Amino acid sequence: MTYTFFPGCSLDGAAKDYHRSTLAVAAKLGLELPELKDWICCGSTAAHSSDPLLADALPAQSLSAAGGSTVAVACAACYSRLKTANHHIAGDAALRARVAHVVGRDYDGRTPVLHLLEILCRDIGLARVAAAIRRPLTGLKVACYYGCLLVRPPEITGFDDPENPTLMDQLMQAAGATPLEWPHKTECCGASFSITDASVVLELGNRILAMAQAAGADCIATACPLCQLNLDMRQTDMERKFGRRYNLPVFYFTQLLGLAMGCRPDELSLNSLVVAPKALLEARGIGR
Amino acid sequence: MTGGMAPPIEIESIGGGLAGEVNEVSGASPMRCYQCAKCSSGCPVAAGGDFKPHELVRMVQTDQRQAVLSSRFIWECTSCHTCATRCPQQVDVAGMIDALREMSRRAGSVAPSTAVPVFNELFLDAVRERGRIFELGLMVGFKLRTGRLFEDVGKAPMMLAKGKLPLSAPRVAGKGGKAGREALFGRAAEGGAQ
Numbered sequence: 001m002t003y004t005f006f007p008g009c010s011l012d013g014a015a016k017d018y019h020r021s022t023l024a025v026a027a028k029l030g031l032e033l034p035e036l037k038d039w040i041c042c043g044s045t046a047a048h049s050s051d052p053l054l055a056d057a058l059p060a061q062s063l064s065a066a067g068g069s070t071v072a073v074a075c076a077a078c079y080s081r082l083k084t085a086n087h088h089i090a091g092d093a094a095l096r097a098r099v100a101h102v103v104g105r106d107y108d109g110r111t112p113v114l115h116l117l118e119i120l121c122r123d124i125g126l127a128r129v130a131a132a133i134r135r136p137l138t139g140l141k142v143a144c145y146y147g148c149l150l151v152r153p154p155e156i157t158g159f160d161d162p163e164n165p166t167l168m169d170q171l172m173q174a175a176g177a178t179p180l181e182w183p184h185k186t187e188c189c190g191a192s193f194s195i196t197d198a199s200v201v202l203e204l205g206n207r208i209l210a211m212a213q214a215a216g217a218d219c220i221a222t223a224c225p226l227c228q229l230n231l232d233m234r235q236t237d238m239e240r241k242f243g244r245r246y247n248l249p250v251f252y253f254t255q256l257l258g259l260a261m262g263c264r265p266d267e268l269s270l271n272s273l274v275v276a277p278k279a280l281l282e283a284r285g286i287g288r
Numbered sequence: 289m290t291g292g293m294a295p296p297i298e299i300e301s302i303g304g305g306l307a308g309e310v311n312e313v314s315g316a317s318p319m320r321c322y323q324c325a326k327c328s329s330g331c332p333v334a335a336g337g338d339f340k341p342h343e344l345v346r347m348v349q350t351d352q353r354q355a356v357l358s359s360r361f362i363w364e365c366t367s368c369h370t371c372a373t374r375c376p377q378q379v380d381v382a383g384m385i386d387a388l389r390e391m392s393r394r395a396g397s398v399a400p401s402t403a404v405p406v407f408n409e410l411f412l413d414a415v416r417e418r419g420r421i422f423e424l425g426l427m428v429g430f431k432l433r434t435g436r437l438f439e440d441v442g443k444a445p446m447m448l449a450k451g452k453l454p455l456s457a458p459r460v461a462g463k464g465g466k467a468g469r470e471a472l473f474g475r476a477a478e479g480g481a482q
Contacts, residue, residue: 009420009423009458010421010423012420012454012458013422013423013424013452013454014423014447014452015452016451016452016454017451017452038461038462038463039461039462040415040419040420040462040469041415041419041420041421043412043415044411045367045408046407046408046409046411046412046415047412047415048367048386049367049385049389049390049404049408050389050390050393050408050409050412051390051412051476051477052313052314052386052387052390053476053479053480054412054476054477057472057476057480058415061462061463061472065463097480097482098479098480098481099480101475101480101481101482102472102475102476102480103472104464104468104471104472148366148367148368148369148370151373152368152369152370152372152373153369153372153373153380153382154373162373186370187332188332188366188368188370190332190366191366191367191368192407193366195407195427195430196402196403196404196407196430197364197403198439198440200333200364200366204333204366229452233443233446233447233452269451271450271451272450272451272452273450274446274450
C-alpha cells in the first residue's frame, strides 16, 4: 500500500521521533510513504487566525502537487488544516477560483487526506496490525490522548466519534496493551500557547495528566507533535507548579506500536522522550 | 480590568452589524445563539477570560464592537473547536473568533496583554521566507521581538540534547521558491481577486 506522505514542519524538527517511528512501523506493515515533493507549511493556527484565504491557499499549494493520490498525514495540526482547506475549496466555487488565482493553478479540493491512525485501522486493518505484533505490550495501561484537531470540527475531519474516538485505543489493543476509558481523550493541551503563554499549557496539561493518572494509566499515547511536546517536555514544570507527581511517559502511538512489532528502541527514538520510559518498560517486560 | 468582574458594557446599538460582518468573513452565524452556554461549559480557557464564549457571542449580536475587538479572550482561545462542535444551534464560535482576531488586528484594537499576533506574524513571515517552519529560528525571533529572553531558557538545551531542536534551517521549499511564495502571499493579501 502506498500513500503520499506529508510530514509537516514539526516532523522534521521537534517531532523527529514521530517521523522516525512512523517510518519504522510503516516498514513493518509494508506501507510505503514516499514524501510529497515540495510540500510547504500548512499555515497552522497562525494562518487561520490571520487570513482565511492564505489558510486555504497554503494547503492547496501542497495538495495540488500530490496529483490526486491519497495524502497521508501524521501531525494532527497539518491534518486539520489540509482537510479544512479541502472542505472550503470543494464546497465553494467562488473561493476555489480565488485560491486558484493565489496559488497559480486550479485545485478542486478533492485530494483525499488521511491520518495515519485512519490508514492503520481502516485501510491496513487491525487484523494485519495484530499479525505484525511480535512482543505484545501485555499489562501496559495506556491512556490514548487524541487532542483537538483530529476530531474537531467533526463535519470537516470525519475522523471518528468526536467525543469518544477509539482508533488509537483499537491499535493499542491490537498491540496487546490495555487502553483505558477516561474523559480527557479530546481535551485541549494548550497547543501553541507553549510559546506565547506557557502558563496556559501548564494549566491545561496538568488537568490531562491528573485525569490520566486517576484513570490508572502507566503512560499516555499521542498522535500530535504539540500534544506530545506539551505533556512530555513540560511535565516536570506541571508537577512543580501543582505539587503533583506523575512520571507518566508520553509516547507517540507509533513508538508503542513499533515496540510491539519488535523495532529497536533507537529505530523509534525512545531516547527523545523527556520523561524516560525505561523503568516502566522494564517493569512490564517490554522492549528487551 | 481589576477584580473578578468585567465592567458593564455600554450598548452601542442592536441590530447585528458586527454579526453580519463575522458571517461574511467566516460563515459563522452568531445570530442563531440562544445563550445556552454549552460553549462556555466545554471551553478549556473560559474560566480565565475577560468574557466567556457565550458572552462574546451575545456581545457580537448586540454589536458591541469596541468591547469585542479589544477583548483578551479572542486571543486566549486555543482554537480547540469544542464550542462549535457542541453548539446545538451550529454556531461556529471558533470560526467567529478567527474572524474577530482578523478584524481586531485591522482595527488596531488588539488587547495589549497578548503576544499571539506577534507570534502569528513571525510564523507567517517564516513560511513566506522558507516555505517551512524552522522551530529554533522562530523561537529565537519571538524572544527577541517580545523581550522574553529568559523565559523557558532551560528548555532549549534539553531539546537539543533530545534531538528535538535541529540547528540547521530547512532548505527553501516549495515550487517557485521564495519568489513564488512572495507572489502567493501578495495575491492572498489582495483577497485573491483576479
